[in-house]
Amino acid sequence: MxxxxxxxxxxxxxxxxxxxxxxxxxxxxLTNKLLDDVILNLFSDELESERHDxxxxxxxxxxxxxxxSFVVSPLFFPGGNIGDLAVNGTIxxxxxxxxxxxxxxxxxxxxxxxxMTELWEVLLTIQQCCKQAGVKVVTGDTKVVERGKGDKLxxxxxGIGKVHPQADIGINRVQAGDKIIxxxxxxxxxMAIMSVREGLEFETEIQTDSAPLHQPVxxxxxxxxxxxxxLRDPTRGGVGTVLNEIAxxxxxxxxxxxxxxxxxxxxxxxxxxxxxDPLYVANEGLFLAIVADNIYQAALEQLQxxxxxxxxxxxxxxxxxxxxxxxxxxxxxxRVVNMLAGEQLPRIC
Amino acid sequence: MKFLTEYRxxxxxxxxxxxxxxxxxxPWTIMEVCGGQTHSIVKNGLLGLLPDExxxxxxxxxxxxxxxxxxxxKAVYLAEExxxxxxxxxxxxxxxxxxxxxxxxxxxxxxxxxxxxxxEAVKLAQENPDREVVFFAVGFETTAPANALSVLHAxxxxxxxxxxxxxxxxxxxxxxxVLADDENVIQGFLAxxxxxxxxxxxxxxPIAEKYQIPIVVTGFEPVDLLQGILMTVRQLERNQHELxxxxxxxxxxxxxxxxxxxxxxxxxxxxxxxxxxGTIPQSGYEVRPELAAFDxxxxxxxxIHHAQECAACIAGQVLRGLKxxxxxxxxxxxxxxxxxLGAPMVSSEGACAAYFxxxxx
Numbered sequence: 230m231x232x233x234x235x236x237x238x239x240x241x242x243x244x245x246x247x248x249x250x251x252x253x254x255x256x257x258x259l260t261n262k263l264l265d266d267v268i269l270n271l272f273s274d275e276l277e278s279e280r281h282d283x284x285x286x287x288x289x290x291x292x293x294x295x296x297x298s299f300v301v302s303p304l305f306f307p308g309g310n311i312g313d314l315a316v317n318g319t320i321x322x323x324x325x326x327x328x329x330x331x332x333x334x335x336x337x338x339x340x341x342x343x344x345m346t347e348l349w350e351v352l353l354t355i356q357q358c359c360k361q362a363g364v365k366v367v368t369g370d371t372k373v374v375e376r377g378k379g380d381k382l383x384x385x386x387x388g389i390g391k392v393h394p395q396a397d398i399g400i401n402r403v404q405a406g407d408k409i410i411x412x413x414x415x416x417x418x419x420m421a422i423m424s425v426r427e428g429l430e431f432e433t434e435i436q437t438d439s440a441p442l443h444q445p446v447x448x449x450x451x452x453x454x455x456x457x458x459x460l461r462d463p464t465r466g467g468v469g470t471v472l473n474e475i476a477x478x479x480x481x482x483x484x485x486x487x488x489x490x491x492x493x494x495x496x497x498x499x500x501x502x503x504x505x506d507p508l509y510v511a512n513e514g515l516f517l518a519i520v521a522d523n524i525y526q527a528a529l530e531q532l533q534x535x536x537x538x539x540x541x542x543x544x545x546x547x548x549x550x551x552x553x554x555x556x557x558x559x560x561x562x563x564r565v566v567n568m569l570a571g572e573q574l575p576r577i578c
Numbered sequence: 579m580k581f582l583t584e585y586r587x588x589x590x591x592x593x594x595x596x597x598x599x600x601x602x603x604x605p606w607t608i609m610e611v612c613g614g615q616t617h618s619i620v621k622n623g624l625l626g627l628l629p630d631e632x633x634x635x636x637x638x639x640x641x642x643x644x645x646x647x648x649x650x651x652k653a654v655y656l657a658e659e660x661x662x663x664x665x666x667x668x669x670x671x672x673x674x675x676x677x678x679x680x681x682x683x684x685x686x687x688x689x690x691x692x693x694x695x696x697x698e699a700v701k702l703a704q705e706n707p708d709r710e711v712v713f714f715a716v717g718f719e720t721t722a723p724a725n726a727l728s729v730l731h732a733x734x735x736x737x738x739x740x741x742x743x744x745x746x747x748x749x750x751x752x753x754x755x756v757l758a759d760d761e762n763v764i765q766g767f768l769a770x771x772x773x774x775x776x777x778x779x780x781x782x783x784p785i786a787e788k789y790q791i792p793i794v795v796t797g798f799e800p801v802d803l804l805q806g807i808l809m810t811v812r813q814l815e816r817n818q819h820e821l822x823x824x825x826x827x828x829x830x831x832x833x834x835x836x837x838x839x840x841x842x843x844x845x846x847x848x849x850x851x852x853x854x855x856g857t858i859p860q861s862g863y864e865v866r867p868e869l870a871a872f873d874x875x876x877x878x879x880x881x882i883h884h885a886q887e888c889a890a891c892i893a894g895q896v897l898r899g900l901k902x903x904x905x906x907x908x909x910x911x912x913x914x915x916x917x918x919l920g921a922p923m924v925s926s927e928g929a930c931a932a933y934f935x936x937x938x939x
Binding site (some may be wrong): 427428429431488497501503504557558559560561562563564565566567570571 | 691
């Protein structure tokens with residue numbers, strides 16, 4: 230796992246402990262030391278070095294609010310760690326509401342015995358991701374659980390963002406004829422994690438796609454406003470699951486063309502090997518935009534010109550076969566893409 | 579992707595479909611033996627593209643589906659009661675035992691691990707000298723060499739805490755069982771390409787001859803399957819019953835001799851119970867008596883009663899090609915991948931799961 234750790238350009242402060250112990254969650258001196266020397270050290274600007282029970286914010290206009298919890302094993306994987314997911318995941322949930330993220334909360338549930346170097350690296354990642362995305366961590370919490378009662382580190386973040394004034398996003402806006410755009414290739418995150426799971430390791434260069442998505446969303450809304458009908462980030466369950474949810478809630482059908490769905494060659498190969506369908510594998514830096522038929526070309530061009538070169542139109546919404554997602558296979562056959570039952574498990578042969 | 583995209587080429591697929599349409603003059607029923615082929619057929623929407631005269635029937639080639647109920651119960655028992663590290667391929671985990679699946683046993687605290695290679699289980703045994711590690715060795719001839727190799731590795735490493743719970747079945751006896759059935763409707767076979775990669779094709783000549791039936795060793799990609807179907811239909815239309823090899827790029831007539839040697843060192847042929855079908859003579863592998871120390875069946879005395887199968891499940895008829903999944907009254911109602919009554923609804927190679935996930939639009 231060590232090969233996925235980053236080069237720390239900001240070393241861990243001198244501490245008289247090298248692992249998290251129950252004392253760090255006691256509320257006493259050790260807790261204060263952890264907060265002062267480690268956490269406030271990184272987030273002092275935002276937290277204004279004053280310890281309150283909560284943050285006070287002034288909000289204007291329509292506001293989006295979301296929360297998400299992050300559990301991933303292993304904590305460090307090709308291309309990132311749980312810290313990337315904790316920031317980008319919540320930012321992306323806000324972005325899918327058409328909002329520009331502003332504030333985050335950060336709660337850590339740490340298992341006794343977590344090495345300080347690992348915690349520090351995750352916190353540094355969180356700091357960097359927030360800085361790049363222009364969001365502030367304004368409140369937080371830290372708890373420690375006994376060894377065996379957690380899986381090293383669980384993170385919860387909640388986020389607040391300002392909704393774009395031209396945004397009018399909702400399942401009720403989806404209509405027959407709308408086009409479905411995906412912002413890039415599928416399944417990179419899930420396969421990156423799979424490649425380092427104990428017992429399943431395989432050699433690959435696949436990396437997580439974890440990335441903030443609010444900027445491309447803002448660009449789309451700036452130019453096309455309410456003609457962007459729905460935005461979703463297909464994390465758990467992948468594109469197949471999210472499109473099924475949309476078809477069911479909107480009482481409309483969805484047609485997909487397999488030939489147009491972008492999947493990187495290495496990812497496709499790994500999926501073949503393990504018997505997994507990229508349509509159901511998790512993504513962490515990908516979004517689906519359902520847009521009006523008359524702007525989809527322009528929207529696609531805008532995305533492709535702004536760094537999303539693999540974005541593609543993969544299908545459309547239809548009034549035929551309501552509540553069903555139907556895929557035209559590479560050789561022209563048609564089949565239903567169903568909701569995934571449980572977790573995808575690697576096959577026998 | 580090399581060796582994949584060319585076998586998923588839409589124009590090539592269309593030309594084979596056209597050729598099949600031109601060749602066929604009356605109805606034919608063809609069985610693809612392997613569950614991997616079933617999934618490829620349904621996932622690529624081939625059933626809707628083939629002419630109406632051709633009925634594809636799905637065979638028993640799903641190792642997870644035919645693993646007997648009592649062996650799953652045994653695996654669950656070992657994981658729950660004997661404190662072993664029970665290792666398994668992923669798609670075995672959801673298959674229902676008489677009381678619960680391995681996935682549920684895992685949720686209740688049993689140490690069940692998903693592995694992709696049995697050699698990983700040997701590694702686990704080395705890393706955990708104070709625990710017993712059992713690998714649930716399920717599969718056809720295809721997975722037998724790797725499972726055999728794990729025993730040979732463990733023996734060479736002097737491990738005393740590694741064993742396999744073997745449930746290996748063989749394809750040719752199962753094909754014979756299908757053909758010998760009074761209700762049989764199968765007129766041609768697509769034989770399982772990957773099984774033949776290991777074992778070669780010799781075992782199929784006598785079957786083609788005895789039952790006067792065309793057998794085409796076939797691959798798994800859409801173009802492979804269409805070519806295999808075309809070769810079978812050509813034979814049927816000409817009243818031939820030959821063994822042919824569509825999957826020549828992978829299958830050599832003699833098979834993989836090194837793999838066969840590993841199998842022979844560890845396993846011997848034995849009668850075997852197939853879930854839903856019954857006992858077929860000389861249709862499986864068991865661990866050789868001299869390697870009994872690596873045979874979880876012998877190593878752990880487990881006293882569990884042979885539970886009854888769910889009465890409403892028609893998995894046996896589906897596996898023998900007598901019924902289609904959707905002809906089952908429970909299909910998609912009481913029986914779904916999250917609430918399976920039988921194994922074919924959960925395995926990634928099970929016919930019921932294929933129809934549930936990829937039903938034709």
